Amino acid sequence: MSSKLRIFMTGVGGQGTLTATTLLARAALSVGLPVTSGEIHGMAQRGGVVESTLLIGCKSPKIGLGEADILLGFEPLETLRALPYLKPGGLVLSSSEALPPPSVATGKETAPSVADIRAKVTACCGNACFLPVRSLGVQAGAVQSGNIALLGALCALGALPFGKDVIAATIRATMKPKVAEINLKALELGAACPA
């Protein structure tokens, strides 16, 4: 049972959440781990929430409430929304840069501030790491590559049963050279974050 690992990922449609999920799944498979991943989208492509999962040592592609070892949030409000999926003692890695939903952007509703979200998440799990994912992506060459920075940070924390080198090899093997270069840079930028 200890060989099981469940990662819950959440973000906003168009952010590249599913690209990151597939990359991680390919990396896991490349080192021979029994991996399953799942995704729920459909209508989510139109700016809605995109949730995906990656499980090692499980048959189910689904993660229930309180079951995730790791929560990867590509948007802070979505990190907070998905927090009930995290198990006690679990790890949270999240973007610290908000993409407010339209109701918030137009002042019709208010969302908790990133500082509030940070405080709430840290109070819940203590084991949280926030990084400026979009800025790191822009720094690497494309805003979407910020997701890969989050994976880099995950590797640096030693939270995966394989290292950054495996993800780097998967990026090289599956992406066009130009895109791969940006994502490799993002991976390094992310890995340098958790100090």
Next chain:
Amino acid sequence: MAHPLLAGAPGETHLFLGNEAIVRGAIEAGIQFITCYPGTPSSEVPDTFFRLSPEAAYTFEYSVNEKVALEVAGGATLAGALSMVTMKHVGVNVAADPLLTLTYIGSPGGLVLLSADDPGCHSSQNEQDNRIYARLAGMPCFEPSSAQEAKDMTCAALGLSRELGAPALLRTTTRVNHLRGPVILGEPTVLSKPAGFQKNPSRFVPIPAFARPMHLRLLERIEALRERAESSPFNVVSGAGTVGVVASGISRAYLSDALDETGLLGKVKTLDLGFTYPLPEKLLASFMQGLGTLLVIEELEPVLETEIRALAQRLGLTLNILGKTPGPLPRFGEYDVALVQTALRAALGLPEPKKQACACGDASEVALPAALPNRPPNLCAGCPHRATYVAVRKVFGDTAVYSSDIGCYTLGLLPPLKAADFLLCMGSSISAGCGAAKAAGQTVVGFIGDSTFFHSGITGLVNAVFNRHDILVVILDNRTTAMTGHQPNPGVDKTNLGDNPVRVDIEPLVRGIGITQIRKVNPLNQKATLAAIEELKDLSGVRVLIAEEPCPLFARRAYGQKRNQVAYVAGDCAASAQDGSCGDCLNTLACPAFYVEDGKMAIDPLLCSGCMLCLQICKNIKARKGDAK
């Protein structure tokens, strides 16, 4: 480089989406002919077949609807081609007419129908259980639970269908279609060219005299199929004990993890059913011997449970059967590992597990999510549907009833557009709109997209003319099937693979039906659109407005469309301006590019698509050069 779905060598392991694994399974079986109508969660199957089609040996088409898709593939299998038809669960309702007679006639070349069901209604209007169609039509049913099984069962179902001439059902659920897992490849088969149709009216023309013996042959075939299910490698018994569990589909994955988590692996007797209909009765009879309790785990309807109860009664067994009638399991929504664990414990007489705690306390009563602002899917920035809805609302407001249909434009349901009052199914906007208008004399505006119009809107429009209904039909022609991933339909000029050489024009088609009150506009031209709607409002009878403008996401990719201007707020648009001092775009358009800063409206230049709708509504908004999009 050829795609591993086509070129992958036997023995290689690849990570495939469930839907990609289905494509590989079909290729390994030697698939020759594929038809479909796209729909989530099935769409990646036909889209993958389409993408690979320039390099592949099969014939592929996007058909205009599911009935047509099954009929085309039905003809292909009669001519000897190994065929597959793909659709989402509600599509099978559309295809039910040919389906229920095709199983009488049989499929000489082999035919598999993929029905992608959607427990939990992730992207559907209902969660109907299409395993019932296997019973109704008399076709074998396969229910995979992993990517590997999705490939293996597709291949096996096609082979069995061809061997016995029996149309087969491959029934998946959203979780299976959209999971990814390792798939070990097998050897692709190359079949000889289809032999062509062999004339034999008593076998292929179901006039009553021939249909009666056809039905008898179908019943015999079901028994032959049952024998195959008895010995199928997809039906596996394991474990031991006096408590048994039968599980099907994705529930088998949940059961496997639940047994592992609870340490019960090997301590209960399990029957994994993958080839689920016809029910392998001998296998089940032997499985039930010595059991005191049997738990049946299947999402949605108690299909297997009811059949197993009937079998137990016939065999005179007195074991206690649990499932949903009565039992611990619900008849709606998706299952998961925790739910299966709870059901297992109930079957074993163990105390209920402690509620799974999450990092913030008791997971069952987490207070967080409800209080957070939602992020509902929305029409994209620059979506032409928004422009049409704004104009229609300006003319009709809440005085008209808005009959909606299925597509991106259903998202116009939410305020401030509020452009969807009711919806039945694909194509219903016109026909149901006619009924609503005639019953009580209300003004009805029906909205239908181009693909949905071709799917089943045309028949409703012909009916509206013939029965002299009173309706304004707005055809939202965005030149593609946007919602499901930009698949082509008969009206498009571009597909993801290039030009569409044969285009069916909507306007002459509508004219040909006999409708004369037609206007065609580009909805991004608000003045012309408003004028056309005003004119049509003053008329009666069947009126059609064609609002034509490509989906901007598709236009960028397929047409290479570049817009190098963005909108910005030059004047003062207060966030709460409803005093007439500005156009109040913020509160009437719901464009995702709008936001409020320091109480004033602003436009995000990165999100603005340059459609310039807001410019035409508010004098304070101007255009400037921006990044080409």
